[in-house]
Amino acid sequence: MNIVVQKYGGTSVGSVERIQNVAKRIIEKKKNNHQIVVVVSAMGKTTDDLVKLAYAINPSPSKREMDRLLSTGEQISISLLSMALQSMGHDAISFTGPQIGIRTSGLHTKSRIEGIDTTKILDSLNEDKIVIIAGFQGVNDNDDVTTLGRGGSDTSAVALACVLDAPCEIYTDVEGIYGVDPRLYPAAKKLDSVSYEEMLEMASLGAGVMHPRAIELGSKYDTNIWVASSEFDVPGTIIKKGEKGMEGQSITGVAIDNDQIMITIRDIPFDMNITSHFFYQFANKSINIDMISQSAPIDGLINISFTAPSSDLNDANKILSAFQEKHPSIGVLINESISKLSVVGIGMRSQSGVAAKFFQLLADNDIQMLMITTSEIRISCIIKSKDKDIAVSATAEAFEL
């Protein structure tokens, strides 16, 4: 018998019918000679509704009480899913995070998993039970329930798979992971497999189905993570260790981010104190600066371009005005009509010329790159928003995504 950890998200257990469908899928897997551990999220919008209720009562609710409140959503799902399995003639048993010993550390509402006691899980599996575990929650040293923050249930599932030395299957509302968003490029191909590193880059670029934490954990323990549809019975995508020197694709994915603005400041006196003080103002307002490029100094003056989230435009404007008042000789330019286009691929490491090919295809389509940054397996560039559709299509086509 092989253990498998499955995870179903809130949409997948959002109604009585959907819970019953999930139960059927679990039973199918069990009949295939598997021992099954299932992690579930709260039903549909339960968590959102509870958050609203809390804020109606207290605009800054205690995080300990918030965790207690939010952890109820998963308790409801696990008991209902167990009941559904039992009504179909299968023995199932549910456990909360604290009950199964998912020990966490760190602050309430964003705790991190320290360890999991597998005794009860293995005992129940050996009694031929399907084990249903509440995602998103654990317990701290005070014996208080904690929650794991964004992507929490994915993290619970992967962590369980890690300690049980089992593969993890994440069932969600997409059919797998695509190199490029099918809404942008309908001919997009679903990936059969993707490496942890590529998935991490794609997730942090906003293109990911899964939260980076879960992928990091999978990478650390070398746990295979399958991402597939909870509705349709089609093969999904496996996230696993990247194969070195593989001959395949140089580029695995393309991502586009349209929620950025680009700010350029010209003729700043070349003085590290000025530059650092400037960026400190942004950090102070919790504005997340993404790409930064700085020109080499000419006549003691430099130009700096950087991107920031569009939603921070007002705060950014205030900082820029104050900065300009202090340094009247500088020039400030804000460009709101930009997009950040990124290509990701572990193959870049071994295959040369990916950047050249990428830049050439943009040039062939008359697309200007306003800024460029790169990592070992990623190239990002800022382009004009008007060019974004043709850029995505051309890249997807050129790299056969």
Added chain:
Amino acid sequence: MNIVVQKYGGTSVGSVERIQNVAKRIIEKKKNNHQIVVVVSAMGKTTDDLVKLAYAINPSPSKREMDRLLSTGEQISISLLSMALQSMGHDAISFTGPQIGIRTSGLHTKSRIEGIDTTKILDSLNEDKIVIIAGFQGVNDNDDVTTLGRGGSDTSAVALACVLDAPCEIYTDVEGIYGVDPRLYPAAKKLDSVSYEEMLEMASLGAGVMHPRAIELGSKYDTNIWVASSEFDVPGTIIKKGEKGMEGQSITGVAIDNDQIMITIRDIPFDMNITSHFFYQFANKSINIDMISQSAPIDGLINISFTAPSSDLNDANKILSAFQEKHPSIGVLINESISKLSVVGIGMRSQSGVAAKFFQLLADNDIQMLMITTSEIRISCIIKSKDKDIAVSATAEAFEL
């Protein structure tokens, strides 16, 4: 500092506004130099909604999973009430039943409290915190959450008051306990106090605000239980040890039950085997026989009258038909238009003539008694339904309720 245990029911915490009102009441009490432990039920109809959801998924859900499901309602209330108190500037901390060590035994969905660990409660009170505890739930030896069945939150509150040697205040949607239902007799007086025994009789007669379990517990530990309105600031009723030989009221309460039918069987052969077999049929169908009266045998034949719940009329008819087929000489009479009128009072023990006075006042009002049963502190009789209003008023007036 004196510890007080307060309990607020589901209606009292049924909305954001009501939770805030409850928080205000708690703070008021705390300012009166009290250390407060609060027990809350699930908000409004939460528990009913969860039960419906469970039955939609599984017509006979596992009781263990049912307990997990239903115990979420109180977890939501305790966290929201803590948040409300915190938003008003008071330190509050919530605990679930399992977390505070409310140890239970017995079956899921109807567990009984075995003991409570007061360490965390006393520690938190000494840190000047208001302690909010989830009612209706505990934990069994398997470390699984359990629920206490009907009247569970009242039982939790009284049990906590018992182990903390504190009085218990039950806040509810009535202003206290009345000797007679104010809806039947608008001039009804609210009782200042009532004994555990009287309250138990009244509760089992369907007239009680509180579940008998909680009252039994209070009686065992001699814990004073206050019942008062959660909405209006008026004195309620105290349930406490009855004072022996007290001069006061002979009758504390009147109750009326209109959901009974009376069945009379004439000319049954006087044979214990026949009688016991007959009642065994009813027990077999889980029909709860209440009052039974049997006449002395004449010519080897007896008459038996008894009452049963109206809802069991169909099943009762089947049993009676089968019985008549076997014993064609008997006569069967079913009277659906009856009411059970009861008077309860610890004073009956020490004051003679209560029964005589009661029977006389019925006679004065031309009300026939079709059956009578008595206990040490209660007299119940079956009357015709048409007489019920005048009977309640006349009794309430005669005994100054």
